[in-house]
Amino acid sequence: xxxxxxxxxxxxxxxxxxxxxxxxxxxxxxxxxxxxxxxxxxxxxxxxxxxxxxxxxxxxxxxxxxxxxxxxxxxxxxxxxxxxxxxxxxxxxxxxxxxxxxxxxxxxxxxxxxxxxxxxxxxxxxxxxxxxxxxxxxxxxxxxxxxxxxxxxxxxxxxxxxxxxxxxxxxxxxxxxxxx
Amino acid sequence: xxxxxxxxxxxxxxxxxxxxxxxxxxxxxxxxxxxxxxxxxxxxxxxxxxxxxxxxxxxxxxxxxxxxxxxxxxxxxxxxxxxxxxxxxxxxxxxxxxxxxxxxxxxxxxxxxxxxxxxxxxxxxxxxxxxxxxxxxxxxxxxxxxxxxxxxxxxxxxxxxxxxxxxxxxxxxxxxxxxxxxxxxxxxxxxxxxxxxxxxxxxxxxxxxxxxxxxxxxxxxxxxxxxxxxxxxxxxxxxxxxxxxxxxxxxxxxxxxxxxxxxxxxxxxxxxxxxxxxxxxxxxxxxxxxxxxxxxxxxxxxxxxxxxxxxxxxxxxxxxxxxxxxxxxxxxxxxxxxxxxxxxxxxxxxxxxxxxxxxxxxxxxxxxxxxxxxxxxxxxxxxxxxxxxxxxxxxxxxxxxxxxxxxxxxxxxxxxxxxxxxxxxxxxxxx
Numbered sequence: 001x002x003x004x005x006x007x008x009x010x011x012x013x014x015x016x017x018x019x020x021x022x023x024x025x026x027x028x029x030x031x032x033x034x035x036x037x038x039x040x041x042x043x044x045x046x047x048x049x050x051x052x053x054x055x056x057x058x059x060x061x062x063x064x065x066x067x068x069x070x071x072x073x074x075x076x077x078x079x080x081x082x083x084x085x086x087x088x089x090x091x092x093x094x095x096x097x098x099x100x101x102x103x104x105x106x107x108x109x110x111x112x113x114x115x116x117x118x119x120x121x122x123x124x125x126x127x128x129x130x131x132x133x134x135x136x137x138x139x140x141x142x143x144x145x146x147x148x149x150x151x152x153x154x155x156x157x158x159x160x161x162x163x164x165x166x167x168x169x170x171x172x173x174x175x176x177x178x179x180x
Numbered sequence: 181x182x183x184x185x186x187x188x189x190x191x192x193x194x195x196x197x198x199x200x201x202x203x204x205x206x207x208x209x210x211x212x213x214x215x216x217x218x219x220x221x222x223x224x225x226x227x228x229x230x231x232x233x234x235x236x237x238x239x240x241x242x243x244x245x246x247x248x249x250x251x252x253x254x255x256x257x258x259x260x261x262x263x264x265x266x267x268x269x270x271x272x273x274x275x276x277x278x279x280x281x282x283x284x285x286x287x288x289x290x291x292x293x294x295x296x297x298x299x300x301x302x303x304x305x306x307x308x309x310x311x312x313x314x315x316x317x318x319x320x321x322x323x324x325x326x327x328x329x330x331x332x333x334x335x336x337x338x339x340x341x342x343x344x345x346x347x348x349x350x351x352x353x354x355x356x357x358x359x360x361x362x363x364x365x366x367x368x369x370x371x372x373x374x375x376x377x378x379x380x381x382x383x384x385x386x387x388x389x390x391x392x393x394x395x396x397x398x399x400x401x402x403x404x405x406x407x408x409x410x411x412x413x414x415x416x417x418x419x420x421x422x423x424x425x426x427x428x429x430x431x432x433x434x435x436x437x438x439x440x441x442x443x444x445x446x447x448x449x450x451x452x453x454x455x456x457x458x459x460x461x462x463x464x465x466x467x468x469x470x471x472x473x474x475x476x477x478x479x480x481x482x483x484x485x486x487x488x489x490x491x492x493x494x495x496x497x498x499x500x501x502x503x504x505x506x507x508x509x510x511x512x513x514x515x516x517x518x519x520x521x522x523x524x525x526x527x528x529x530x531x532x533x534x535x536x537x538x539x540x541x542x543x544x545x546x547x548x549x550x551x552x553x554x555x556x557x558x559x560x561x562x563x564x565x566x567x568x569x570x571x572x573x574x575x576x577x578x579x580x581x582x583x584x585x586x587x588x589x590x591x592x593x594x595x596x597x598x599x600x601x602x603x604x605x606x607x608x609x610x611x
Contacts, residue, residue, distance in 0.1 A: 019367050019458060023566035028545040032246065032254045034220050046568035066368035069401065070566060072303040074220060074319040094401055095372050096303060100319035148204075150333070160321050164228045164328065 006129035006152065008107065009136075010086040012122045013059035014051045015115060020063050022070040022097065024048070026079045036104075039075045040082035058086040060124055062115050065090070068097020074104065081106040087126055089114045089133065089144070102151045105159030109133070111144035128152065182431030184339040185406045186374035189314040189428070193297045201338035201437075210313075211238055211291060212326050213300035215282050216245045219257045221301060222264050224324035233268050234330035240272040240291055241265060242282035247540040249276075250548040280513025280539035283307040283395065283481040287387075288515055290420035294409045294428045299326055304481050304563065306402055309394040310387060311417065312409040312428055317398070337403045338437040339430075340370055343379035346445035351597045353491075354389035355483060355561065355581035357381075357444060358396040359452035363462025364440075371401030373437065376430060378408050381444045387416045388485040395482050396563055399459040451596060453559075454579035457567040465584065465596055472504065475558040476589035477570075478582055479510025479537065480544045483561035486516050486523075488582035493525040495586035495597050501533035502592025508550045509534045510542040532590070543570050552577070559588045 024047035026039060033039055043052045051061075061080065067090035068076060077100040080088060087107040091114075101108035109126055114133050118124070122137040131146045147155075157163035183191060187199050194205035214221055218241045225233075233239060241261065249255035258276070265273045272291065279285040283304055286292050294312025298305060301323045308315035318332070326332055342361065362369070375397045382390065390407040397405030407413075409428050417425055453468060455461040478484070478492050489511060501507045509529050511517035517539055520526045526536060537543075543550035544562040552558055552571030558578070560570070565577035578594065587597040 019460075021458075021564075021566045023546070023564070023569050027568055029547050031217070031545065031547070032251065032257055034217075034223060034257065046573040066371065066401065069367055070303065070564060072301055072305075072317040072319055073217075074321060077319070092368065092371065094368070095403055096317050096319060099322060103319060103321045160325055161224050161227050164325060 007125060007127050008058070008086050009123065009125050010058035010060040011056070012062055012118050012120055012124060013055050014048065014061050015118060015120060016061065016063040018064035019066045019069055022068055022073050022076040025068065025076040026073060028071070028073075031073055031075060033075065036078040037082050039079040043079040043083045052083060055083050055085065057084040059084060060126070061085055061088045062118050063088065063090040064115060065092045067093050069094035072096045074100045077101040077104050077106055089126070091115065102154050103160040105155055105157070107155055109144045111142055113142040114144065117142050128155070182433030182435065184374060184430045184434040184436065185312070185376055185428065186314055186337055186339055186404055187434070188430070189295055189297060190334060190336055192295070193314070199336045201336050203336045205334055205336060206331050207297050207334055208331050209238070209299055209326050210296040211240060211298045212323060213240050213242070213282055213286060213298060213302065213305060214323060215242055215302060216254070216257055216261070217301045217320050218261045218264070220320035221323045221327060222261065224321045225327050228324060228328060230328045233270065233327045236269045237271045238330070239270045239327065240282075240286060241270060242274040242279045242285050243276055244279070244281045244540045245545055246547055247276045247538060277514065280511070280516065281481045281484065281541060283391070284485065284512040284516065287311055288420065288513055290422065293417065293421055293423060294426055299323065299332060303398050304395050306398045306405050307391050307395040307481060309404050309406040310390040311413065312406065314404050316403050335372070337372055337374040339374040339376055339434070341376050341378070341436040341439040342442065343439065344377065344381040344442045344444055345379050346381055346443035348381065348444045349448065351583050352444070352448050352451065353581045353583065354385060354392040356448055356452040357442070358393050359454050359462050359579065360448055361442070362396065362400045362454070362460050363452065365400050367400060367458055367460040369400040370397060372403055373401070375402045375405040377406065382407055383410060383412070386487060387413060388487050391485070392482055399563060451581055451584045453584070453594065454565055456565055456576045456578065459563070459565060459579065465594060468594055471578065471594040472557060473559050473588045473593055474505060474556040475550060475552060476505055476507045476585045477510070477543060477550060477558060477560040477562060478508070478585050479512065479542050480562040481512065481541070482563040483582050484510050484512030484516070486519055488561065489516070489520045489525045489529070490523070491583045492586035493528040495583060495601055496532035496534070496590055497528050499532055499590045499600070501589045505589050505592050506550070507532070507534040507589035508537055508542065510537040511539050513539050534589075546570050559585050559594060561585045
């Protein structure tokens with residue numbers, strides 16, 4: 001989220017169901033790729049290669065319940081981010097994926113109401129501060145869960161690494177911020 | 181007000197007298213576990229610009245996902261981590277051939293005690309709740325923060341209480357119980373929550389069987405899961421742990437979000453199978469009909485322990501793996517491997533036609549040592565059957581108990597051990 005803005009815009013690139021697991025998002029065979037940028041090439045490789053082929057910067061992935069269940073692999077969130085996803089909206093997230101997304105600066109937005117109000121290619125405006133998702137294509141608005149202030153702070157900083165770099169590097173005994 | 185185990189441990193680790201669900205606390209971390217992904221942690225750590233880890237005695241690194249290195253890329257990762265371990269003076273490092281699967285090595289080597297807060301860059305870190313620890317998985321970048329400061333934010337979870345009574349039927353094990361529970365609650369049934377397993381049937385279980393429950397609780401989304409801290413557990417820990425051990429228990433008036441009662445005898449008549457491609461698609465074995473099996477895998481942090489190898493050896497003894505099937509066996513650790521050799525289990529398994537992989541995660545992560553081709557079906561004692569988990573996206577993966585994996589290897593299709601072994605004894609090893 002460049003500039004620390006709490007509002008972002010993007011088109012719905014995919015509408016997915018419940019329990020999209022981390023192996024679908026990023027297959028285990030590529031876990032030895034540790035350059036985050038390079039993970040993008042394998043996003044949804046086995047399950048939905050068409051998403052990877054079509055994704056444009058700022059695109060939004062919309063999904064059902066328990067998005068990112070399974071492994072703790074941070075590459076799942078990294079692949080989404082570096083493939084260009086601007087945000088993931090889901091009815092709910094598995095806890096480790098949610099933390100990973102925020103820690104990497106990828107907005108993970110909880111909204112049980114968004115998916116039914118979206119179609120593919122709709123343009124969305126996500127207001128993280130107000131907890132609202134405006135569908136600019138059909139004019140409808142759905143609420144999203146308010147993000148914890150720590151999450152907002154991390155997203156504004158671009159993730160945990162830049163946040164820690166800036167804020168805590170000179171006072172090592174401070175606590176490590178994160179959120180869930 | 182009374183507290184659950186999760187609340188008690190988080191209260192103490194955060195210096196609070198009392199905590200309640202949804203409260204956010206900063207807790208001291210007692211142990212930070214990583215495997216090969218220590219390389220990702222290392223990169224984030226160096227990117228932040230920190231020069232030293234907070235406490236080199238509290239970090240444990242175990243290579244298990246790709247052992248021995250299956251590619252030049254992994255070899256370079258292993259090498260980079262080894263050099264980081266040496267440079268930082270990280271005290272507990274288990275290299276190739278020295279340990280095994282991290283979740284087995286941690287308790288085996290005496291790193292886990294009741295009441296600890298453990299974070300690991302592996303989702304199955306929940307396993308250590310079988311030792312009374314608040315143990316949960318986190319991502320690599322978050323771990324870099326822990327390496328830096330030794331503490332972490334947690335939202336205090338609400339707790340599900342699962343009480344199990346009754347006698348397990350012959351050949352029914354902890355794996356069948358937890359698959360049954362996941363089938364009932366769903367893949368998100370315990371999302372963000374703590375789970376306490378208790379009741380007479382749990383208290384009779386071996387430590388190895390309890391680890392199956394806390395390990396797989398992750399597959400219904402649990403943040404942490406516990407089995408009781410009792411004499412059986414302390415008997416396991418005493419020879420391994422130098423520090424003083426304490427009994428911890430939830431308060432009698434602790435508040436639970438929900439309580440679930442299960443009768444192991446009445447609710448579990450036959451083996452439970454998780455069908456492709458989700459761990460909560462659970463069916464009783466007899467509902468599945470004839471399912472030919474090309475590969476059977478016995479191992480993993482879920483079911484690669486001595487009692488698992490023992491029950492498999494009992495099933496395959498004097499028999500031969502079916503011509504269309506490959507049986508892959510992976511002891512969870514070097515210690516288990518040696519003990520299984522000493523007791524003759526390895527000999528029995530190999531004589532039946534099994535191939536033994538080195539201790540580690542093996543094919544469970546879909547990297548090496550038993551990858552599936554399109555059109556193949558595998559029955560596995562592991563913990564995930566997601567699309568493409570063990571290879572081709574056009575392969576099918578069924579999760580089952582070690583007894584069913586062994587029986588299926590012999591039958592060449594999903595099979596109940598009772599169809600092979602006349603002597604019908606419980607496969608649940610009681611402590």
